[in-house]
Amino acid sequence: MNNSLRELVRNNPHLWSGDEVCQGKPDGIPTGHASLDAILPGGGWPKNAVVEMITPHWGTGELQLMLPLMKSMTRRRRWILWVCPPYIPYAPALVNADIDIDFLMTIGPNISSRDALWTIEKALQSQRCGLLMAWLNHLPNGVIRRLQLAADAGNTPCVLFRNQRGKNSPAALQLQVEYSDRGSDRGIHARVLKARGAHQYHSADIPCPG
């Protein structure tokens, strides 16, 4: 950028450089995985927005990604709600991952999707839980937008786990999670499909212990 341009940007409050906006402030919640933090705008999970986690099958590593966040939330005595989990969250494994299971509450899975959406919205608006995770497949964009507003209003992060990617999803972050098998090294391959505040989308390999 030449000097006169720089002068212009500095003196005029109505002008700014696009780079600065894209870099954003590091106001995300650290994911606990350094390589994932590096590719997310804000350096972590968005604080008060909907994250869509897309995996071909349940159990591909998506829960593994959430473990550090769950750990830090329950350590801060904040509640985590699991809406319609596809299987039983297995307490011994969660305890071994250092998560305080006293602060977990599952809702469903035998509830109608209307009730599930109502639950998510109410929980997000109430500002009373630290994290909300939901396993729902059929979500129109309008609904996601509504949840996005609720998450914003309630200042609560919401993670939606889905098997298929929706087109033009209004979620703040869309992450494709795949299992990567390199010999004995187990890992997760995460690819950003969409992220608010970023203009280039990257992918990362996240090693998984165990």
Add this chain to the structure above:
Amino acid sequence: MPRPLPALSFRDSLLYREEEACNKTETSTGQQALWLAVCLPKLALEVVAADQPDEISVVVEEIKGRKLVHTASCSAERMGISAGMTLNAASTCCPGLKVYRINEIAREKRLDALAAWALQFSPMVSLHPPCSFLLEAGGSINYFGGLTAIRDTIARELTERWKHVFCQATTPTPTASLMLAQAGRNLVVERGADLRSVLGPLSIEVLSLDDKRKQQLNKTGVRILRDLWRLPSGGLARRFGTDLVTHLDQALGKLPDPLNAYRIPPRFSDTREFSFDIDEQQSLLPVVHELVTGLCDFLQQQDLYTMDYQVHFYHRQDPVTMLHIGLRQPIRQPGYLMMLAETKLSRTKPAAAVVRVMLTAERFYSVAPRTRYLLPGSDLEREDQDISPLLEQLSTRLGAAALKSITTHADHRPEYACRAGAPAGAGPAPPDNRRPLWLLPKPRELLNKDGGIYYRSRIHSLMGPERIVTGWWDNHGIQRDYYVGTDGIAGHVWIYHDLTTRQKWYLHGLFG
């Protein structure tokens, strides 16, 4: 999950709030305090066999598997049946004996009702279960025109209205009155100085001692209270406990005797009538709101909390629609109670047009205030948010069964090591072995073809086996070899080989 607060029964809560020392020797009107004790020796029988006064009947209670006579009717007593007899012995005395089982709840309720009734004679009424109550009559003498008038009114009403056999005694101390009434003495002692001579001939049974001390006293030749008074009180306290001496001194008025005052349990009920029919749910909301606000005012005034309330919608013909709103912990915040009512109302449609709405609440709790953190605005205080209002709202709509917390449980069988439901405190630490984050509710059988195990594709073993053979004692025994495997597509899986007769492979968990 927050631990629910211990629910105090209403009377318990009063105990510590209103422990009043009521041993004024003078009442507010300047009259000497006189305690009127009423003992209903046949109460247990009268509540189960009303309207049959001449029946030969007994109430039995079961103690250690033996059926013993608790109370015998007057006509049964004439046949030689007495309390404490075995039922067999009693039946031998009188073959046509009518036997009732003891009903402690009915007895307690009747005593409560009698106490409420007795409040018309005195503001200070005290219950002494199982079958006595006390009231302070000294302050009411002028109003009723003499102690005799009070005693006569009580006697008349107890006989005619309540149909109880009773005994009433009036003395300057509550303990002495109770002792005399329980011993069956119908008398009035107005001067404290006379108490010793009146109580002297009573049997030591009136002290309600345990069997061991009763036998000890019997062995030393003590039969009546006068014998006790002849003994030096220091030695008596050493041998039989200070409570015995205290009790005796209380009877003579030498020591104060604090009592618990009976209060009528609060009840809230409020109604709104309409001059027209309302059939729109939206129009009902303001009415319900008004009623809930009334309830909250009531709770505030009484310093109480509620855990459930009912809203009844009356229709012209159809039966009443009732909404029962239950809470997870005692609450009195109006906005909160209203939100629950709204949620419930949006799910339940009154059957027809509504002409009347009534709100009732009967069970109340008094609650100790929440612990505050020492440092204001500390991290803990800010972040330890109470999630119960949210859970309350969710369970009102979804049903309490939809909400589950998860806990660990000490069992080597994987399916029993994790439990859903209300938390029972911190669970045991799980084994250090690698466990999956997801457990399948029911193990899924895997395809076993050409020596390979297939889930989505062929599974390779990574770790294992971990043999789990346990549970033989409750018919849900397992014999399994667990492996951690991978199918190359979906991540790590937890599979097992059933070592029992079936010899099959199952998928039991996903490492997520």
